[in-house]
Amino acid sequence: MTGSGLGLPLRAPAHRVDPAARWLWAAEGLLVTLIAVAVVVLLGIALPDDAPRWMGVLLAVLRGLLVPLGLVAVIIEPLWRYRVHRWEVTDEAVFTLTGWLTRTWTLVPISRIQTVDVTRGVLQQLFGLSTVAVLTASSQGTVRVWHLEADVAQRVADDLAHRAEQVRDIAT
Numbered sequence: 311m312t313g314s315g316l317g318l319p320l321r322a323p324a325h326r327v328d329p330a331a332r333w334l335w336a337a338e339g340l341l342v343t344l345i346a347v348a349v350v351v352l353l354g355i356a357l358p359d360d361a362p363r364w365m366g367v368l369l370a371v372l373r374g375l376l377v378p379l380g381l382v383a384v385i386i387e388p389l390w391r392y393r394v395h396r397w398e399v400t401d402e403a404v405f406t407l408t409g410w411l412t413r414t415w416t417l418v419p420i421s422r423i424q425t426v427d428v429t430r431g432v433l434q435q436l437f438g439l440s441t442v443a444v445l446t447a448s449s450q451g452t453v454r455v456w457h458l459e460a461d462v463a464q465r466v467a468d469d470l471a472h473r474a475e476q477v478r479d480i481a482t
């Protein structure tokens with residue numbers, strides 16, 4: 311089945327992101343949860359004694375949601391995202407599958423690649439991960455292959471840049 315309009319099959323990419331991505335996503339979830347806890351604590355401190363009852367009820371609801379939402383952010387989301395996120399480079403294209411609530415399949419033909427970059431965010435550096443950014447002329451912009459082991463990301467980027475250069479040389 312081809313649905314890409316390029317004669318390439320739409321299918322799930324073959325490779326998962328690095329297993330350390332689960333820990334990175336858990337750390338991100340923990341950071342967001344800690345910020346939410348701090349906000350709720352500060353709201354509780356700032357809430358005047360004569361505040362309307364609905365404000366106290368709202369604060370109690372927020373407190374009650376912190377634990378379940380924190381568990382989702384720290385445990386469930388990282389495991390689910392690890393199951394979903396995939397990537398693959400073939401002779402014809404770069405395939406990615408991302409998301410955890412909404413899934414996005416992306417297919418970038420090698421012939422459309424303009425530049426390839428490797429980036430490492432602060433948390434990624436702590437976990438030894440990198441992201442390969444593939445820039446095309448498409449209105450969709452940059453396609454990212456998230457959370458690869460740093461050496462793998464560099465090899466993938468070098469390979470893609472080489473393949474894109476070969477395609478440009480053949481076209482000229």
